[in-house]
Amino acid sequence: MERASYSTDLTDIQFEIINKFLPSPSKTGRPRSYALREILNAIFYLVHTGCQWREIPHDFPKWTSVYYYFRKWKRDGTWFLVKQAIHTDLREEQGKNAEPSAVMIDSQSVKTAQMAETRGFDGNKKVKGRKRHVISDTLGFPLIVKVHDANLSDGKQSISIFQTLFLWFASIKMVWADAAYRGDLADYLEHPQKANLSYRQYCRTCLGICSKNAKNRALI
Template sequence: MAQAMSPTPQVADRKHYPSDLTEAQWELVEPFVRGNPVGPQPVVHPRREVLNAILYVSRTGVQWRYLPHDFPDWQSVYSYFRQWKKDGTLKLIHDVLRGKVRKQAGRSPQPTAAILDSQSVKADIQAEARGYDANKKVKGLKRHLLVDTLGLVLVAWMSTADVQDRDAAAAVLPLATEQFPSLKKVFADAAYEGPRVASIAQQAGVEVEIVKRSDNTPGFVVQAKRWIVERTLGWLSRERRLARDYERKEESSEAFVYLGMIRLMLGRLA
């Protein structure tokens, strides 16, 4: 007589955390993590609880080993994070959700315009590489973000903080046009002005428009288009894991940017 299979463990009956996925949000992401072959058996740790734990780390900034005990053990959670980072699962979820949000807003999935900017953040001493941004007086990492006109991230590229924005454009613009052939125009600030960026943009097949701040206007002034990417940086700052760079590898820093945007987009969709 065949032995009956034990039922798949359900999500732990525990106190709800504000960072937990709702039923509707889980339905949107579950297909992407259902069949991922991480761990000894898929039923050992429910994937929803694993993702809840990863989102908890992103939102609160807690170290992996300080995860609350009502989540799966931190070693397993980190193993899933590492695998989903390496095999592109987190980026895939991010990209699919971005298309859904754009469609919800009445936009085409493929953008034609984008805004480029960077943000320097302090990095822990454990980081494999750090650089000093003399302008911002920051030693650490620089996040180079290209966002669409809704503020959704199109490209996230990480470097040490000493990399100039003009030099980073050599990596970001070709990558952007490769992923988004429809992209025609990129707005940026004066840090991207000059023949080098113009040449890179021409080769990539996009136009870069420099939006300058007027020196005749005192105090804070909202800059056309540039405020959109600055708002995105503000959204990401809500994730305490992104308040500074706690990661050893730049790929992990990039993954947490995607996680921050995944949370935001899930909130809009469900």
């Protein structure tokens, strides 16, 4: 008996995009207990609704199997390959090169519950919790995200993000940031020269940043 559909279920076209990066069934050993498309549907349901792993509806595969594949694809780079392919297609649809040459970085501190594993106090924003850094291209497509304690400095934490980002995109030559990234990040980018760092005034939204210069608007 087929289950009822959810709004988060993948369409045939969406599944074909992702399926190219999924491992082929093994020719030896036991066949898979669940179709990978249903595993993906369960993962996207959880991401969209924010439910706990154990609360995934029973008409999906068992939550332990769903979590197994989620972790496996995170560790073996499958999610990264999917994201890169989609990002490349979106950029080329907009008439851009496949890889970005300019990026924007911003951070946001958010409150966390008392039971959170780690958290800190951001003195500038008066928030006790965690901080997330997001780097996007100039079209607003996110490239990388990092979460850490809110009391850690933007400049020092951003260095490790860019170290990873430059492994993925050697094409980046321009970075836009606000004044919080002066010092450590500027030194890292300039010695030796990796990219130019430009400071701009930003107007902030709940989950993003947009430059007051309309030519450089971006949403994270």
